[in-house]
Amino acid sequence: MNIKTFADLDLDKSIQKALLAENYQTPTPIQAQAIPHLLQGRDVIGSAQTGTGKTAAFALPILHQLATKPRRAQTGTPRVLVLSPTRELALQIAESFKTYGQFVHYRQAVIYGGVSQHSQVRSLDRGVHVVVATPGRLIDLLDQGHVQLDQLEAFVLDEADRMLDMGFLPALKRIIRELPEERQSLFFSATLSPKIMELTKQLLNDPVTVSVDPPSSSVDMIDQRVAFVEHGGKRELLKNLLEAPDVERAVVFTKTKRSANTVAEKLLRQGIRATAIHGNKSQNARQRALDEFRRSRVKVLVATDVAARGLDVDGITHVVNFDLPLEPENYVHRIGRTGRAGAEGMAVSFCSAGERRELRAIERLIGRRLLMVNGEPQPENGPTSKDDRSGNRQGNPKSKPRRNRWQSSGPSKNNSAGNSAGKRKRRRVKSNNGERQNVKPKG
Known part of the structure; x- marks a missing residue:
């Protein structure tokens, strides 16, 4: 399928309206390649650098599912979970969902550490469709019984390589154990190391791999x-x-x-x-x-x-x-x-x-x-x-x-001290056996 504009994608009218309001017309390569597979319910491995539009690549089809298959929000039981390695990224992902889903009736919560959990728990208690979370705080709330993942329909692991770099592998395995077997899984990473590919085997079922730009390539612009x-x-x-x-x-x-x-x-x-x-x-x-x-x-x-x-x-x-x-x-x-x-x-x-x-x-x-x-x-x-x-x-x-x-x-001031030290001459003296030898000057 030749995707040239967002209009070529079979997205719900409410999402098309949001894209039009934001003046988004042409999908990026990762969006054009991943979205059709995700709309069909396939699991996807996406390899793309930051700045290539991968957040929209998973957010748009997820919002399409929420719009076309509406369901009342349940307390602490999300339909979608997006895992992010950092608080900043979690907030930005949530903001993207809010932008693309501005005409979709859904609720979301952002969960991250470093702040009081009170407002986050309150959001979960009101009912939620989408949870964007960092691993540590999510596990805390799982252990306290504030969130359950047994009704999850879609799971997104974003910046997977960064997750492993930050030592989140044990936390990821803990969260994976809470996921239902029947779900759609989306896996995005800038690089696909052997450790990451091993993790995909635990998470994904017959996935489609979408790669944009060679791993670790720099941006041409x-x-x-x-x-x-x-x-x-x-x-x-x-x-x-x-x-x-x-x-x-x-x-x-x-x-x-x-x-x-x-x-x-x-x-x-x-x-x-x-x-x-x-x-x-x-x-x-x-x-x-x-x-x-x-x-x-x-x-x-x-x-x-x-x-x-x-x-x-x-x-x-x-x-x-x-x-x-x-x-x-x-x-x-x-x-x-x-x-x-x-x-x-x-x-x-x-x-x-x-x-x-x-x-x-x-x-x-x-x-x-x-x-x-x-x-x-x-x-x-x-x-x-x-x-x-x-x-x-x-x-x-x-x-x-x-x-x-x-x-x-100009050069550092310290150079003058180093140069003067280097100019000190060595003096030659006779040793006890009559041979001459070099002796460093004192001081």
Whole structure:
């Protein structure tokens, strides 16, 4: 079946009306391939990167079933369960259901940890058709008897690879034991590792596999660059980058929570509206930071990898890897925050001398070497001089380095101490047996 528009899909009129209201006309490849199978009741394995529209790929057929086969909501007994690895992603999935199902009569609840369960239990008690949940809080409510899964009709496991990375496999097995045997199962993951394929055997019955883009491939619409800069020059380089007129909304990724706070505070002192989001912040603080970013009250969101997936904000023009990720796959998820829905985007990665190994791992994963920020290819053997580390031209050592708005203001102050130490001469003395030997100077 040749799917060119949403009108070509046999979706309920209430859903078509919602798509029209949101001006959604053309399905993405994952939607065009998965939705027909899901409407037929088949189990589906979907392999697609973030930003490819996979939430709508499972939400639309589920809402179609709720619209065409209405049933009164029952206390704590959902018809649909969607499992998500993070609170942020769970909230965004629930928001997508709300958007696509705005003309469908159904009830949903969002269940996640880090906040009081009181309002979540109250939503379940009122009756619910769809539950979007993170594993930990869902198990808590299962154990307390607030939710039962024996009447479940559809089960969705989203971001399965992220689930395993976060150590949720025991929780997943616990939840799977509560599911009825007769159900439709939908399984979405950016990568399909052997562990994930083993999990699909427990979950799915004669599934159809839908794959869009090779696993771990980067988004073609994103202009990916690298800036060679030592750690001491990263903050000044970041400031110069973010002050460029084409930077409208940016996400900056750091390796640690402390660094995220420090970078955000530094940007604020420099007059750039920024806020930080990471795992140590409360759920309310994290949600407040996301809302400020979505409403353009802040220009820059500084985040750890907790936001690498599930951060679905329109109009992110730039992603900056202030620190390179230890796992190269996280690079793909990070830069996927920009260049969404066919828009262009820019991703700039800062690389210090100590991060060369991480850069090469990323380049092996994406299958190409990143250009430097000034558009030139990297030196074959990597940067070797101070000028090269800042992304300047090579060649005549007497020529002045080429500067641009991406570069740091210069080498670290610590270099002077290191150079003076290196200039100390060794003195030669005679040993007891008459042979000469080198002796390091004192001090």
